[in-house]
Amino acid sequence: MIAAGCDVGSLSAKAVLLEDGEIIATHVIFARPDPAESAEEVMGLCLEKAGLGFDSIDYCVATGYGRNQIPFAKEKASEIACHGKGAQTILPSVRMVIDIGGQDAKAIRLDDKGNVTRYVYNDKCASGTGRFLEIMAGAMGIAVSEMGEISTHAVNPVTISNQCVVFAETEIISLINEGRELPDIISGLHRAMAHRVASLAKGIELEDDITMTGGVAKNTGMYSSLEEALGRPLKQVTSDPQTIGALGAAMFAHDALTGKTNNIQTIIPLRATAHKTCAFDMAQS
Amino acid sequence: MIVAGCDVGSLTAKAVILDNRSILSHAVIRARMKPNESAQEVMEIALSKAGIPMNNIGFCVGTGYGRERIPFVNKSISEITCHAKGAAYLMPRVRTVIDIGGQDCKAIRLDEKGNIVKFFTNDKCAAGTGRFLDVMCGLLKIDLEDLGKMNDRAEDPLTLASTCTVWAQAEVIHHLNEKRPIPDICAAINQAMAGRVAILARSVGITKEVCMTGGVAKNTGVVSCLERLLDVKIRRLSIDPQIVGALGAAVFARQHCEKNSGVFSVPKGGVSYDSRRV
Numbered sequence: 001m002i003a004a005g006c007d008v009g010s011l012s013a014k015a016v017l018l019e020d021g022e023i024i025a026t027h028v029i030f031a032r033p034d035p036a037e038s039a040e041e042v043m044g045l046c047l048e049k050a051g052l053g054f055d056s057i058d059y060c061v062a063t064g065y066g067r068n069q070i071p072f073a074k075e076k077a078s079e080i081a082c083h084g085k086g087a088q089t090i091l092p093s094v095r096m097v098i099d100i101g102g103q104d105a106k107a108i109r110l111d112d113k114g115n116v117t118r119y120v121y122n123d124k125c126a127s128g129t130g131r132f133l134e135i136m137a138g139a140m141g142i143a144v145s146e147m148g149e150i151s152t153h154a155v156n157p158v159t160i161s162n163q164c165v166v167f168a169e170t171e172i173i174s175l176i177n178e179g180r181e182l183p184d185i186i187s188g189l190h191r192a193m194a195h196r197v198a199s200l201a202k203g204i205e206l207e208d209d210i211t212m213t214g215g216v217a218k219n220t221g222m223y224s225s226l227e228e229a230l231g232r233p234l235k236q237v238t239s240d241p242q243t244i245g246a247l248g249a250a251m252f253a254h255d256a257l258t259g260k261t262n263n264i265q266t267i268i269p270l271r272a273t274a275h276k277t278c279a280f281d282m283a284q285s
Numbered sequence: 286m287i288v289a290g291c292d293v294g295s296l297t298a299k300a301v302i303l304d305n306r307s308i309l310s311h312a313v314i315r316a317r318m319k320p321n322e323s324a325q326e327v328m329e330i331a332l333s334k335a336g337i338p339m340n341n342i343g344f345c346v347g348t349g350y351g352r353e354r355i356p357f358v359n360k361s362i363s364e365i366t367c368h369a370k371g372a373a374y375l376m377p378r379v380r381t382v383i384d385i386g387g388q389d390c391k392a393i394r395l396d397e398k399g400n401i402v403k404f405f406t407n408d409k410c411a412a413g414t415g416r417f418l419d420v421m422c423g424l425l426k427i428d429l430e431d432l433g434k435m436n437d438r439a440e441d442p443l444t445l446a447s448t449c450t451v452w453a454q455a456e457v458i459h460h461l462n463e464k465r466p467i468p469d470i471c472a473a474i475n476q477a478m479a480g481r482v483a484i485l486a487r488s489v490g491i492t493k494e495v496c497m498t499g500g501v502a503k504n505t506g507v508v509s510c511l512e513r514l515l516d517v518k519i520r521r522l523s524i525d526p527q528i529v530g531a532l533g534a535a536v537f538a539r540q541h542c543e544k545n546s547g548v549f550s551v552p553k554g555g556v557s558y559d560s561r562r563v
Contacts, residue, residue: 103452125410126451135451166411166420166450167388 001257004046004057005249006039006073007082008066011102011130012215013038014246015046017057021254025050026243035066043072059257061249065103077252079245080108080119086248087211088114090237095207098226098234099245100197100216102130107201118204126165128196130216136189139169140182144219147186151221154187163196190225198229210234217241286343286542289331290534291324291358292367293351296387296415297500298323299531300331302342303539310334311528320351328357344542346534350388362537364530365393365404368498371533373399375522380492383482383511383519384530385501387415390482394489405488411450413481415501420450421474424457425467429504435471436506442472453477471506479510491515502526 003021007014009031017025027046031038039062047053054072062073063082070076077085079099087097088110097108104123111117122128126135130144137144158180162168168189175185201210212234216222218241227234237244287309292299298316302309312330316323324347332339339357347358348367355361364384372382373395382393389408396402411417422429436442443460447453453474460470478501486495495517501507503526512519522529 124447124452125449131451163409164411164450166416167409 001058001254002052002056003250003253003257004043004060005082005246005251005253006043006060006062006070007064007079007243007246007249008035008038008042008062008070009064009101009103009245012242013042013064013066014243015039015042016243016246016250017046017050017052018250018254019050021251021258023239023247023250026240026246028240028242031066035069036071038066039070039072059253061253061256063245063249075252075256077249080106080116080121082245082248082252083213084108084110084116084248085114085251086244086246087213087237089247089251090239090244091209091211091235094209094211094235096201096210097244098197098201098210098212099214100128100130100212100222101214102134105129105197105200105214107197107204109204109207120200120204122200127163127168128193128200130214132165132168132193133189133216133219133222135165135169136172136186139172140176140185142182147190148219148221148223150183151186151190153181153183155181155184157184157191158188160188160192163192168192187221187225190219190221191229194222194225194229197226201230206230206232208232211237213237213241213244215242286539287337287341288535288538288542289328289342289345290367290531290536290538291328291345291347291355292349292364292528292531292534293320293324293327293347293355294349294364294386294530295389296419297527298327298349298351299528300324300327301528301531301535302331302335302337303532303535305539308524308532308535309337311525311531313525313527316351320354321356323351324355324357344538346538346541348530348534359538360541362534365391365401365406367530367533367537369393369395369399369401369533370536371529371531372496372498372522374532374536375524375529376494376496376520379494379496379520381486381489381495382498383486383495384498385413385415385482385507386499387419390414390485392482392486392489394492403489405485407481407485410448412448412453413478413485415499417450417453417478417481418474418501418504418507420454421457424454424461425470427467427471432471433475433504433506433508435468436475436509438468439472440466441469442476443469445473445477448481475504475506476510478507479514482507482511483514486511486515491517493517494520496520496522498522498526498529500527 003018005016060073062070106121108119301311347355347361352361384391391406394403
C-alpha cells in the first residue's frame with residue numbers, strides 16, 4: 001500500500017512516499033507561487049523516482065502552509081503534528097523537535113506515544129527563521145547553502161548585537177567594510193540565530209532528547225551553534241531534515257490505511273505557548 | 286550669550302544656534318560615516334547661516350546616538366532628555382512627546398514642570414522606526430518626503446498584516462505584483478507605521494497635549510493615522526520637528542550659562558525593551 005505525505009511550505013515543497021510504512025522516495029523543490037502547482041510538481045517528481053503514477057497513491061496527507069490547496073490530498077494535518085510524527089518515526093526516543101523553516105521556527109515537545117504535549121513558534125519576526133540567514137547570505141553575496149562550510153573556517157567569530165534582521169544586515173555590511181573575515185561573520189550570525197531559537201525552545205522547557213528538522217538543519221554551522229546554545233547535543237535525523245514534515249504526513253496516511261488512526265483532524269494540537277517575538281509584543285503585554 | 290545644540294543621529298545630524306531670546310539658525314544634514322565629521326559639518330552650516338564664528342559660542346551641548354564623539358561640545362545629554370526639553374520649550378503644555386527617528390522611536394511622558402515621568406524606546410526592531418519607511422520607499426522607488434502626501438491620493442487603502450519589516454516588505458512586493466495603485470500601498474505603509482508607534486505611545490499614556498518630533502513627524506500620512514488611532518489631535522510644532530532634539534540641547538546650554546549649574550541627569554524610571562528574550 002502506498003501512503004504519501006506532501007508538505008508545501010513558504011519556500012520549498014516536499015514529498016515522501018511510503019510502501020507499507022517504509023520510505024521508497026523523497027523529493028524537495030523550490031515552491032512556486034501557487035501551492036497547488038508546487039504540490040503537483042513535487043509529488044509528480046517523487047512518484048517518478050519510485051516509478052509510480054498518481055493513481056498508485058492509496059492515501060495522501062497534506063501539511064504545511066499550503067496544505068489547504070493540495071488537490072490530491074485526502075486529509076490535512078498541522079505542521080506541528082507532522083514534524084513531531086516524522087521525527088519520532090526516525091528517532092523513537094526523541095521528545096523535542098526544533099524545526100527551523102524558511103519563514104518560521106517551532107519547538108515541539110512530544111510524549112512517548114508521539115503526541116504533542118506543548119509547542120511554541122515564531123512566525124511574526126523574521127529573526128530566528130530561515131529568512132534571517134537568507135538575507136544575510138544575500139548581503140554577503142554568497143549562497144545560503146555555503147554558509148555552514150564557510151563558518152568552519154572561523155577563527156574569531158564576531159558578536160552580532162542586533163536582533164532585527166534589518167538592523168543586523170546593516171551591521172554585517174559595516175563588519176565587512178571593517179575588514180572582518182566572512183567565516184567570522186557567518187559564525188557570529190549562526191550564534192546569534194541559534195541563541196534566538198534556543199530561547200524560543202527554552203520557553204517550553206528543554207527535553208534531553210532533541211532533534212532539529214527543517215532546511216536550516218542542513219547547515220552544519222547552525223547545527224553546532226544550536227547545540228552550544230541549548231547546552232546539550234542534538235540527535236541527528238538520518239534522512240533529509242527538510243522532509244521530516246512530509247514524512248510525518250506520510251506516516252499519518254499510513255496509519256489511516258492500516259486503521260491506526262481514523263481521524264487525522266484530531267491530531268491538530270493544543271494551543272501554542274505564548275511567545276513574545278519582538279519589542280512590540282512586549283509593549284502590549 | 287550665544288549657545289548651540291548639536292544632535293548627531295543615525296541618519297541625520299542637526300544643529301541649532303540660540304541667543305537669549307530666539308533661534309538664530311539651524312541646519313540639518315545627512316549623517317556621514319563618522320559622527321565627529323557630521324557634527325563639524327552641520328555646525329559650520331548653522332554658524333555660517335547665523336553669520337557668527339565658532340568661538341562666539343559660549344556653551345555647546347551634544348546629543349543623539351553619536352554625542353560622545355562630538356569634539357567641540359562642553360557637555361553631552363541623552364536624546365530623551367533633549368527631545369523632552371525642546372518640545373516643552375516650544376509647547377509648555379505638552380505632556381506626551383512622540384519622537385520617531387531614523388532607527389528608533391521613543392514615547393516620553395512629561396509632568397506639568399516639563400520633567401520626564403516615564404518613557405519607552407524601541408531601537409531593537411526596525412518596525413515603527415524611520416527605517417521601516419526607508420525600506421518601503423526603496424521598494425516603491427519613491428522619496429520619503431512623498432510617502433505622506435500619497436495618503437491623500439489613496440482611493441482604496443490597503444493594509445499590511447505583518448509587524449516585521451521583512452514580512453511587510455514581502456506584502457508590499459505582493460501588492461506591487463498585483464498592480465495595486467501606489468497611493469493605496471503608501472496608505473497601508475503609513476497606517477502600519479502608525480500602528481507600531483501607537484502601541485509605544487499608549488504605553489506611556491496619552492494625554493490631551495501630544496506632539497511629535499523627529500523626521501517622521503513631517504510625514505502627514507503617519508501623523509493623521511496616528512491621530513485616528515490615538516483619538517487625539519497631535520499639536521503641530523512651530524519649527525522643523527527634526528531639530529527639536531538639537532533645540533533641547535541648545536536650551537540646556539543656555540540654562541547652563543544662566544545658572545551655571547549642572548542639571549544634566551539621565552531620567553530615572555525609563556524602560557527600554559529587552560528583546561534579547563527573543
